[in-house]
Amino acid sequence: xxDGTPLLEATGLTxxxxxxxxxxxxxxxxxxxxxxxxxxxxxxxxxxxxxxxxGHLRPTAGSIRLRGSDVTRWKTDRLARAGLVMTSQNQMxxxxxxxxxxxxxxxxxxxxxxxxxxxxxxxxxxxHLGEVLDDTVEELPLGYLRRVGIALAIGVQPDILLLDExxxxxxxxxxxSLRELILRLREAxxxxxxxxxxxxxxxxxxxxxIVLDVGQILAQGExxxxxxxxxxxxxxxxxxxxxxxxxxx
Amino acid sequence: xxxxxxxxxxxxxASAVYFLIAAGxxxxxxxxxxxxxxxxxxxxxxxxxxxxxxxxxxxxxVAAAAAIVVGALLGYLSERLLFRFxxxxxxxxxxxxxxxxxxxxxxxxKIWGGFPVRVPASFSGGFGVGSSFFSYNxxxxxxxxVALAAVLFRLLKSSRLGQQxxxxxxxxxxxxxxxxxxxxMVTYAFIVGxxxxxxxxxxxxxxxxxSAFDGHGLIIKGFxxxxxxxxxxxxxxxxxxxxYGVGETLVASYLIPDFVPIxxxxxxxxxxxxxxxxxxxxxxGSEQTFSxxxxxxxxxxxxxxxxxxxxxxxxxxxxxxxxxxxxxxxHAQALLVVAALYAVQVYALSYVYETTGILSIAQAGxxxxxxxxxxxxxxxxxxxxxxxxxxxVPVTALFGGALGFIVARCTGxxxxxxxxxxxxxxxxxxxxxxxxxxxDNGIILAQELPSFGPFGFESLREQFYVxxxxxxxxxxxLAILRRTRYGRQLLAIRENESLARSLGLxxxxxxxxxxxLSGVVSAVGGVxxxxxxxxxxxxxxxxxxxxxxxxxxxxxxxxxxxxAIGAVVFVVVPELLGLTPIDQQLVFGAGLIAVILLxxxxxxxxFRAGYNRLVRMISRRPAETYNIVxxxxxxxxxxxxx
Ligand SMILES: Nc1ncnc2c1ncn2[C@@H]1O[C@H](COP(=O)(O)OP(=O)(O)O)[C@@H](O)[C@H]1O
Ligand SMILES: [Mg+2]
Numbered sequence: 001x002x003d004g005t006p007l008l009e010a011t012g013l014t015x016x017x018x019x020x021x022x023x024x025x026x027x028x029x030x031x032x033x034x035x036x037x038x039x040x041x042x043x044x045x046x047x048x049x050x051x052x053x054x055g056h057l058r059p060t061a062g063s064i065r066l067r068g069s070d071v072t073r074w075k076t077d078r079l080a081r082a083g084l085v086m087t088s089q090n091q092m093x094x095x096x097x098x099x100x101x102x103x104x105x106x107x108x109x110x111x112x113x114x115x116x117x118x119x120x121x122x123x124x125x126x127x128h129l130g131e132v133l134d135d136t137v138e139e140l141p142l143g144y145l146r147r148v149g150i151a152l153a154i155g156v157q158p159d160i161l162l163l164d165e166x167x168x169x170x171x172x173x174x175x176x177s178l179r180e181l182i183l184r185l186r187e188a189x190x191x192x193x194x195x196x197x198x199x200x201x202x203x204x205x206x207x208x209x210i211v212l213d214v215g216q217i218l219a220q221g222e223x224x225x226x227x228x229x230x231x232x233x234x235x236x237x238x239x240x241x242x243x244x245x246x247x248x249x
Numbered sequence: 250x251x252x253x254x255x256x257x258x259x260x261x262x263a264s265a266v267y268f269l270i271a272a273g274x275x276x277x278x279x280x281x282x283x284x285x286x287x288x289x290x291x292x293x294x295x296x297x298x299x300x301x302x303x304x305x306x307x308x309x310x311v312a313a314a315a316a317i318v319v320g321a322l323l324g325y326l327s328e329r330l331l332f333r334f335x336x337x338x339x340x341x342x343x344x345x346x347x348x349x350x351x352x353x354x355x356x357x358x359k360i361w362g363g364f365p366v367r368v369p370a371s372f373s374g375g376f377g378v379g380s381s382f383f384s385y386n387x388x389x390x391x392x393x394x395v396a397l398a399a400v401l402f403r404l405l406k407s408s409r410l411g412q413q414x415x416x417x418x419x420x421x422x423x424x425x426x427x428x429x430x431x432x433x434m435v436t437y438a439f440i441v442g443x444x445x446x447x448x449x450x451x452x453x454x455x456x457x458x459x460s461a462f463d464g465h466g467l468i469i470k471g472f473x474x475x476x477x478x479x480x481x482x483x484x485x486x487x488x489x490x491x492x493y494g495v496g497e498t499l500v501a502s503y504l505i506p507d508f509v510p511i512x513x514x515x516x517x518x519x520x521x522x523x524x525x526x527x528x529x530x531x532x533x534g535s536e537q538t539f540s541x542x543x544x545x546x547x548x549x550x551x552x553x554x555x556x557x558x559x560x561x562x563x564x565x566x567x568x569x570x571x572x573x574x575x576x577x578x579x580h581a582q583a584l585l586v587v588a589a590l591y592a593v594q595v596y597a598l599s600y601v602y603e604t605t606g607i608l609s610i611a612q613a614g615x616x617x618x619x620x621x622x623x624x625x626x627x628x629x630x631x632x633x634x635x636x637x638x639x640x641x642v643p644v645t646a647l648f649g650g651a652l653g654f655i656v657a658r659c660t661g662x663x664x665x666x667x668x669x670x671x672x673x674x675x676x677x678x679x680x681x682x683x684x685x686x687x688x689d690n691g692i693i694l695a696q697e698l699p700s701f702g703p704f705g706f707e708s709l710r711e712q713f714y715v716x717x718x719x720x721x722x723x724x725x726x727l728a729i730l731r732r733t734r735y736g737r738q739l740l741a742i743r744e745n746e747s748l749a750r751s752l753g754l755x756x757x758x759x760x761x762x763x764x765x766l767s768g769v770v771s772a773v774g775g776v777x778x779x780x781x782x783x784x785x786x787x788x789x790x791x792x793x794x795x796x797x798x799x800x801x802x803x804x805x806x807x808x809x810x811x812x813a814i815g816a817v818v819f820v821v822v823p824e825l826l827g828l829t830p831i832d833q834q835l836v837f838g839a840g841l842i843a844v845i846l847l848x849x850x851x852x853x854x855x856f857r858a859g860y861n862r863l864v865r866m867i868s869r870r871p872a873e874t875y876n877i878v879x880x881x882x883x884x885x886x887x888x889x890x891x
Contacts, residue, residue, distance in 0.1 A: 015730035053750065080753030088751075105744065108737035109752040156752050 005068055007032040007191055008053065008084070008160055012077060013062035015048050015215075018055065022048040023215045025062070030160065035182065035192040037223065039199075041236050045215040046195040047089055050162045053193070054086035055079040066160075078101035083159030093148045095138035099129055102137050106152035118185070123151050126181040142169040150178070154185065161185070162193040167201050185202060203227065204208055211236065255381040256502045257495055262387040262456065264494025265394030267450030270471035271441035271478065271486040272401070279418040279481035280431075280438045281336060283331055284666055286346035287327065288446055289467030290353040295320040295447035296454040297361055297461075300368050309371045313393075313451045320447020321440045334846055340608070343665050344803060347610075347796060348845070350464055351838030357461035358831050368454035390452045395446070398487060405483070414438065418481065428470040429646070453649055465792060466510070469673065472666045473517045507681050510813075514674035521659045521667055572817070573713050581824075582709040586781055588820035593774030595801045595812035596723035600767040603727060603807055604736055605748050605760060606743035610665055611652055612798045614672035615768050617679055619645045619775025624692035624785050624849035625685060634699035634780055635707075641772040647714035648675075649768020650761050657757035672795040679787040691786025694779060712781045719777060723770050724809050800841050 006029035013026040023045040031034050038046050051057040053064060054085060055076040063072045066082060074082075094102040103120050124130055127147040132140060137148055146169050153161060160183075167175045179201055182192055196202055203223045211218040211232050218236075220230045226232055270292060277285055295316035302312040328347060335342035375384035380650045405411035416424040417434040425431050453459060478485030493516065500512045576582045598612045622644045623637030630636075652671050659667050679686045686692065698706040705711050730736040741749035742756055748754055779785055797819065805815025823833040 007482075056751070075750070076747075077750045077753050077755060085753070086751060093748065094741065096744060097740070101740075105737045105741045106752065108734045109741060109749070109754055111753065152748070152752065183456055 006030060007067060008095070008193075009065045010053060011063050012063075013049065013052055014060050015045070015052055015057060016060050021215050023052070023059075023200075023212075025053060026212075026215075028053075028210065028217075030191060030193055032191055033186065033189065034207045035186055035194065037202045037209035038195045038212060039195065039202060039236065040212035040218070043214075044212040046212055047164055048215075049212070050086055050164050050193065050195060051088075054084060054162055056086065056088070080156065080158070084162070085150045085153050085156055085158035085160070086162035087153045088165060089164040089168075093137055093145060093152060095136075095231055097137060098134050099137055099140070099144075099148055100133045102148055103151060103155060106155035109152075110156045118154065118188070120151075120155060123154055123181075126177055126184070127151050127179060143171070143174060147174070147178075150181075151249055154181075158190070158213060160191045160193065164195050165197065166194065167196050167198045175201055189243070199227065252502065253377075253378075255501065256498050258381065258383060259387070260495035260498030260868075261491060263498060264490040264492075265391050265475045266449050266453045266456065266492065267453070267470060267494050268394060268398060268487055269436075269445045270467060271474035271490055271523070272398075272483060273445040273449075274468075274471050275478070275481055275483055275486045276438050276442035276445070278475070280435050281332070281342070283332060283335075283342040284346070284468075285327070285332070285349075285439075285474065286343065286468055287353055287531070288346075288351035288443070289469075289471060290464035291320050291323045291351050291443050291446040291460060292450040292453070292467050293357055293459060293464045294323065294353060294450070296368060296450035297357060299451040300366050300454060303369050309369065309455075312345070312368070312530075313371075313448060316447040316451040317444045318447070320450065321444035324439040324441075324443025324446075325436065325713070327443075328436050331842065331846070332439070333432075333435075334380045344608075344799070344845050345842050347799070348838045348841030350468070351796070351841070353836050354461055355831050355835035355838060357464075358834075362462055363462060365458035365460040367458045368451055370455050372776070386455055390455065393448070393452065397445075402483070405689075410437065425572075437538045452885035469517070469666065469670055470513055473513050473520075474668075474680055478521055479854075492725075507677075510677045511674060511681065514677065517667060517670040518655055518674070521655055531628040545624055545728070561810070563685055565813075569717050569813075570714075573710065579709060582713065584820055584824055585817075586709055586713050589720060590774060590778050590781065591715055591798065591801060591820060592720045592813045592816035593716065593723060593777065594771060594798050595805070595816050596720060597767045597770035597774060598798055599727055599807070599812050600723075600730070600770060601763055602802060604730065604739035604743065604763055607656060607760070608665060608774040608799060608802075609652065609656065609668035609764075610792070610795045610799055611668040611672040611675075612771060613790045613792065613794035614675035615645055615649055615652070615771035616775040616778065616794075617675050617787070618648045618768070619772035620779040620785050620790070621679055621686060621692070623776045624694065627694055627696045627779075628687065628692050629685075631696075633696050637776045637779065638773065641776050642769050645768040645772035645775065647768070648766040649771065650765035652768075653761035653764025655759070656764065657760040668854055669792055669795065671794050673792045676787050679790070680827055686787070689786065689788075691784055691789075692779075694783040694785075696780075698780060706780060715783065716774075716777050719773055720813065723773075724813075726770070728809055735759075737779060792878075797837075800837055803841060803844055 008028075008030040010026060010028045013022040013023060013028065015021075024163040026045075026049060028036075028049065038049065040046050048057065048125070052059045052062075055071075055074050055078070059072070063070060065071065066084060071079060071082070079085075094105055097105070103124070107120055118126070124133070128151065129144070129147060129151060132144055137145070140148070146166060150163065150166055153163075167178060170178060175198060182194070182205060186192060194202070194205065206223050208221065209223045209226050211226060211229075213235045219226050219232050264540070270289070273291075274284060274288055275289070299312040302315055303309060306314075308886065309797045331345050331349065332342050335345055351800060358720065370384070370386035371389045372385035375382055375386070375388075405415060413424070413429045414434050416427070417429055417431045421431045424434075428817060442788060443630050450459075470493075474490045475486055476489075477493060478487070478489030491739060497509055497512060498517075501509050573582060573585050575586055594612050597615065598609065603607050619641045622641035623634075626632040626637050626640060632640075644818040652668065655667060655671065656664055680688055682688075701715060731740075738749070738754055738759055741752065741754060746756060780790075782789075801815035801819045802812055803815075804818060805811035805813070819837070823836065826836075828836060
């Protein structure tokens with residue numbers, strides 16, 4: 001991917017809900033083709049950051065540039081058409097239809113000019129959705145709902161995909177397929193920003209991680225370095241988690 | 250100057266009454282997200298009761314107190330008996346309210362007829378200043394409303410119940426956590442809101458004559474005020490009622506009284522387009538368009554096999570001609586022509602409802618545009634059928650698009666009323682623009698009737714078949730639409746609007762286009778209406794027809810056949826039973842309520858579900874069929890959601 005200017009660049013990004021400072025003065029860059037991880041304790045502002053980047057929330061201050069042009073005031077749908085799509089932590093998917101129909105709907109939302117990318121059949125296979133294709137979406141267990149949500153987002157073939165806790169509710173095997181899927185998408189040129197608590201997944205996946213704490217950046221860099229950072233261990237990880245992560249890589 | 254003072258005074262007094270109705274709407278809406286269509290009819294019924302009591306010689310204030318009780322009682326009963334069951338799905342509540350409106354209006358018509366009555370003034374006389382006259386009655390009305398508003402605000406602020414109500418309004422979940430019985434608060438909101446309507450009814454009754462028909466108009470006016478003030482915002486409603494009352498009186502005295510309804514509907518539409526959250530608050534009502542998307546059950550029924558589908562198609566194709574050929578006389582045939590004309594409109598509505606889940610009460614308005622475009626071309630330019638079609642289609646599509654645009658701006662639960670206002674606005678324009686439309690007298694077609702190859706359009710038979718073909722084309726279009734990329738994008742909106750947005754869909758644009766498409770179908774139906782009935786008048790396209798089209802759709806249910814069956818049932822059944830129009834209204838109002846409460850999917854899907862169950866029962870192995878000990882559930886549990 002072409003380096004130099006970052007694909008997505010946020011400067012001074014701030015979100016205050018009244019007295020609650022969810023995010024304060026964040027500078028975040030996502031370079032084309034990389035997988036950026038965002039970690040941090042609950043309530044540290046990870047979801048808020050992703051939502052601002054994807055246009056779901058209008059920041060109280062700061063600016064966002066996509067491919068060099070200012071997109072701070074763009075709405076979600078416009079950003080999606082420009083190639084930036086986010087899956088929310090708890091956004092419901094298309095409820096009253098079968099998984100098959102939901103994926104067809106997702107396909108219909110795709111920008112037709114796109115070429116590279118996985119076919120719906122491939123996505124279904126990688127996300128192990130084959131056995132539930134004819135089930136009603138809203139009656140599925142949480143793990144499936146998550147994966148349908150991810151399938152929909154991938155289905156529209158974005159350039160940048162922001163994932164908010166995609167592995168929550170998935171078992172080890174499903175998490176492993178998710179990891180494979182993301183890596184494969186990256187090979188096809190996708191840029192990914194991912195928030196998750198599963199450190200094994202994050203260390204194995206991410207090129208770079210940002211650690212948030214109370215809405216501010218505590219540390220950033222290579223995952224292996226970051227998880228050894230005493231400040232990070234102190235604020236968030238604790239030793240057992242980092243041990244897990246070391247083992248996996 | 251004196252006239253101005255008089256006008257402003259009268260306007261302020263009127264606004265006192267509007268505040269009472271808007272406060273009731275806002276009160277109920279705040280807790281339930283429901284706009285009770287029958288609210289205006291509570292107003293009317295309370296007024297009639299007070300009227301009767303004063304005729305018995307009772308004091309005005311006693312009668313007024315009785316009216317408050319009547320209003321409160323109606324609110325209490327409607328909440329306990331009806332709206333309680335729709336709380337999970339306010340959309341159903343809206344339709345139930347519509348049914349209740351029809352029922353109560355029919356009841357009022359049965360008891361008091363359609364004639365306007367006037368409640369005697371609280372105090373007669375008044376005093377003059379210059380050439381302005383201030384009647385004691387108007388002053389009393391104003392004083393009562395102001396005093397009541399003061400008490401209401403005070404109680405909400407400082408009484409325990411008031412605080413609980415406010416807490417439930419602001420955050421029902423949190424309120425429930427701290428031990429407030431939110432369900433009971435809803436009941437109280439209905440009682441208080443409807444009690445206010447009762448009082449408003451009496452007061453308005455002293456200012457102007459009122460009839461059983463006034464419920465529609467009042468709910469729209471009250472809604473306009475509540476919307477202007479921001480729904481759920483009581484102090485906003487107060488400011489808005491003054492603005493609206495004075496504005497309306499100014500329009501009536503300086504322009505033409507006929508313009509008042511246009512003013513009302515205009516206010517609604519302009520507010521929704523430019524300030525969806527009301528005048529006094531920034532920000533929007535709510536994120537999600539309120540569409541009826543909780544339809545998983547029907548949707549997830551077993552798909553029909555190819556053989557079954559073919560059978561249904563053949564039966565449907567055979568039924569339409571059979572129905573017509575078996576009709577005993579020309580009267581019955583004429584009815585079937587009307588049913589076919591309505592079916593086209595119900596399909597036009599289906600284009601929006603099936604795909605996006607948005608129910609709009611404006612189809613008669615679009616039909617009016619189609620028919621009147623043809624009528625105006627014929628009357629003023631002498632142009633015939635094909636010209637009518639050629640021009641009506643794009644014109645109506647434009648109007649449909651405008652409606653879609655407004656609906657797309659209208660993020661919230663008040664979408665239904667907005668579409669009703671749109672329909673009423675078009676009706677009013679057709680009535681008022683006399684030089685163009687010939688006003689109340691309507692247009693009588695002197696045009697040559699078209700011919701379609703060997704078919705003419707002269708006999709009822711020819712008309713029926715041509716219209717039936719148009720309806721069939723509409724069905725075919727709908728069936729194809731569902732499978733297209735565009736149709737699936739619309740489905741995305743129905744199933745989850747915010748997700749559709751985050752996947753990159755232009756939601757507003759899509760809504761606009763599907764309403765335009767619905768307009769195309771309506772236009773064709775409207776022109777066919779003009780050329781088969783040969784007379785059109787604004788009264789043929791009143792808001793009542795828009796409501797009836799919704800009833801037909803709800804009765805028949807979604808799906809490709811539902812609308813046609815709904816239309817035939819709607820037109821033919823009352824005739825078979827020999828019902829008077831008032832009884833028809835009663836039956837359909839009650840039917841609408843019953844369908845929503847008992848089988849919210851309508852006839853066809855319910856029938857299909859029954860058929861599926863039958864198939865499953867027959868095809869089950871004997872061992873299971875005769876297993877009496879363990880009554881295995883025949884229907885999969887529906888609400889087992891994580
Ligand atoms: N709509 C909201 N209103 C008020 N506070 C909010 C809102 N959304 C999030 N917050 C607060 O902002 C902070 C960050 O939340 P979030 O971004 O969801 O954290 P994370 O995803 O890292 O767990 C939390 O303290 C949360 O309580
Ligand atoms: Mg989060």
